[in-house]
Amino acid sequence: MGDDFMKFWKLLTKPYSKLTVVSIVGMGDIGKTTLAKKFYDEFTAHRFDVRAWVTVSQEYREQEVLKQLLNSIRGLNYESREESTEKLAENVSKSLKDKRFFIVMDDVWKIKSWNRVKNLFPDSNNGSRIILTTREPRVARHASRVFHCYHMRSLSVEERWKLLQRMVFGEKECPPQLVNIGRAISGKCKGLPLVFVLIGGLLYKAKKKLDYWKYVARNLRSSRNTDYNILDFIVFIYNQLPHHLRACFLNMGVLPEDYEIRRSKLTKLWVANRFIKPDRSKSLEEVAEEYLKDLVDRNLIVVGQWSYSGEIKTCSIHDSVRYFCLMKSKQEKFNSDVDYLPGVHDNLRQVSILTDLKNQIPKFALGDNRDLRVPSVTFFFRNSLNDIHFITNFWLLRVLDALTIRFEEFPVEIVELVNLRYIALTYWMKHRFPASIAKLCNLETLIVNPGKFRSIFNTSFLSPEIWKMARLRHLLFMRSYMPHPTDALMGRNIVSLENLQTLGNVINFRWTKEVHDMMPNLKKLVISFEHDGQTKWSSYCFDNFVYLHQLEILKCFFFAKSYLKYQDPLPVKFDFPQKLKRLTLSGCRISWKNMTIVGSLSNLEVLKLKFHAFEGPVWETNDGEFRRLKLLLIHMTDLEHWKVDETHLPSLQHLSLRYCYNLVEIPSRIGKFPTLKEIKLCECSTSLVSSAKVIREEHWKLGNFEFHVRLFPLGLRHYTFSSML
Incomplete structure (x- = not known):
């Protein structure tokens, strides 16, 4: 990789002011994406105004490509936005105009895929660059000049050994007995690098066991350099996989090509599908996290994004690994991805529906597909669908993942599927959530996305029957009124939701002692309070949050009616549980003097302060506060002066400031924090931007080119379902 990197460096950094497209060409799994990623991570951050990464794939989907570009360029979530292709394309071009940009177009298969997007990239004669990776030489020749194409070669014998050592031992030397x-x-x-990554993952788990290394050497067949023989290696690695990990691994084949799934969703699906073995000392989700980490350590699952707190955020699998998962799953009738429904086998474990089935559904509903025993159905196409009665044919269904489909009304048919454990739907909850949901006595996860942007500030009402669903583990809505249990049940037997770990987003909920006693294992809470000018803030019992002893994530939003101001301020006493790792506060309007309440949280790693969460002209941090804080975001504040010492915030890595028009500067001492990696600014004062650039220059003088400042001169952030939850 080092030799490739240097040759590619020379090719890409030639002193051309015109927009230049440089192509990396090579067979599958040879390391094209790895080379582009290394360059993207190590070279671009401090040399370009804007950078973006987009995976194109064999099945080109223009809307998804444009949304990926906007996600990277603007730092916003466009996944759930409903905009025309033309509007998305216009936004991409506007965002790049007069900017020096660096774009990676990864895995381009067809000339027409490149032709559809190439005109979006303006040439401002400022040295902008585009990297295109492809298996097809003709695509590279079409997109780039001949001398701007880099053809990757296979690794030499010595390079293979060095790479394998690095995969297994990192920077340490290989023990002599294993050489x-x-x-x-x-x-x-x-x-091919992918083979070494996979074999390296296998040997890494075996550590330094000589007998096992000999076993691998005896049983690993050598293979010629053909695309499909890489499956021989994957088969060998799969056969070494512990049985308890195999279902989770094969489950990844359900995902579309190059699809990144959020860790939190993946582990919920594994739990619902009963892939996880119970452990008395841990929750099922904790065991699922361990399974995921094991598969990542084996390099069978690839981490896409890490959270600021160092946890896996998104993950995916390599195309060749996915191909194996599909083949093996079909052999074992584990799962199937379909472009049509008629003829689905009734002994499959999972069905993944990848394309729009509107024309196929009537055939399916009237066909020979009664009493199907498929326990999991996942939709990946985006469209509206009002008729879903065919789903009742899956009478053993445990998982219904239909977030990509928009329903105008709640599909009442699903309440007949009493085995359901996981439901994810997109529909606008206009009124009350149906009481019939309580029929689903086995339900563990219920996720409802409103889908339409205009609906996120509208509200709905959960039915009192929600308190009868004792097996619930995760309950996620956008904005819903949840009846208090004593009001809802009116003296009837109260069911303890002791399995509930995630709850959000509930509005004006009274956090009384009865409630936290009924939810003793809550780990994540998203809650909103809407001030009506009459109700006292104290009636919501904020100080009882401290009794949620397992709570790790809290998002708390405060709103006032448009015609009201905060005449009744929030109480200064605002206690939080000590296990809290991530905290988001919005609209609280508490004085900065009271920040010690938050600063004293010894496990806090991520703090987001939005819409005047704290108010006042001066904030001065104190010794001993924020010892583990890695990310600090301040969004919209009247803060003018921030005083901090070099010994404060000793773990801070990421600082993000948005709409801080009054803040004069970033304290120069923040620039001396050895852990600081990044400063992000959006719509801030000129003097604040200048102070950030001074900090950047100081880091660069010391040779720390990994530190960078990112500027986003954009409009207000659009709220989405994922950002609220």
Whole structure:
């Protein structure tokens, strides 16, 4: 990789002011994406105004490509936005105009895919660059000049051994007793980086066991350099996989090509599908996290994004690994991805529906598809669908993942599927959530996305029957009124939701002692309070949050009616549980003097302060506060002066300031924090931007080119379902 990197560096950094497209060409799994990613991470941050990464894939979907571009360029979530292709394309061009940009178009298969987007990238004669990776030489020749194409080669014998060592031992030396057998293993591998990544993951889990290394060397077949023989290696690795991980691994084949799934969703699906073995000392979700980490350590699952607190945020699998998962799943009738429904086998474990089935559904509903025993159905196409009665044919269904489909009304048919454990739907809850949902006595996860942007500030009402659903583990809505249990049940037996771990977003909910006693294992809470000018803030019992002893994530939003001001201020006493790791506060309007309440949280890693969460002209941090804080975001504030010492915030890595028009500067001492990696600014004062650039220059003088300042001169952030939850 080092030799490739230097050659590619010279090619990409030639002193051309015109927009230049440089193509990386090579067979599948040779490391094109890895090379582009290394360059993207290590070279671009401090040299370009804007950078973006988009994966195109064999099945080109223009809307998804444009949304990926906007997600990277603007730092916003466009996934759930409903805009025309023309509007999205216009937004991309506007965002890049007069900017020096660096774009990676990864995995481009067809000339027409490049032709559809190439005109979006303006040439401002400022040295902008585009990297395009492809297996097809003709695509590279079409997009780039001949001397701007870089053809990747297979690894040499010595490079193979060095790469395998790095995969297994990192920076440490290989133990002498393993060198000869290790060289034998690397000699049997193809000169493709993916093979070494996978074999390296296998040996990493075996640590330094000589007998196992010999076993691998004996049983690993050498293979010629053909695309499909990489499956031989994946088959071998799969056969070494512990049985408890196999279902989770094969489940990844359900995902579309190059699809990144959020860790939190993936683990919920594994739990609902009963892939996780119970452990008395841990929750099912905690065990699922361990399974995921094990598969990541084996390099079978690839981490897409890490959270600011160091946890896996999104993940995916390599195309060749996905291909194996699909083949193996079909052999074992584990799952199937379909472009049509008629003829679905009734002994499959999962069905993944990848394309629009509007024309196929009538055939399916009237066909020979009664009493299907498929326990999991996932939709990935985006469209509206009002008729879903065919789903009742899946009478053993445990998982219905239909977030990508928009329903105008709640599909009441699903309440007949009493085995359901996981439901994810997109529909506008105009009124009260149906009481019939209580029929689903096995339901563990219920996720409802409003889908339409205009609906996120509208509200709905949860039915009192929600308190009868004792198995619920995760309950996620946009904005809903949840009846207090004593009001809802009116003296009837109260069911304890002791399994509930996630609750949000509930409005004006009274957090009384009865409530936190009924939810003793709550780990994530999203709650909103809307001030009506009459109700006292104290009636919501904020100080009882401290009794949620398992709570790790809290998002708390305060709103006033448009015609009201905060005449009744929030109480200064605002206690939080000590286990809290991530805290978002919005609209609280508490004085900065009371920030010690938050600063004393010893486990806090992420703090987001939005819409005047704290008010006043001066904030001065104190010794001993925010010892573990890694991310600090301040969004819209009247703060003018921020006083901080070099010993404060000793773990801070990311600082994000948005709409801080009054803040004069970032304290220069923040620039001396050894842990600081990034400053993000959006719509801030000129002097504030200048102070950030001074900090950047100081880091660069010290050779720390990984530190960067990102500027986003954009409009207000659009709220989405994921950002609220």
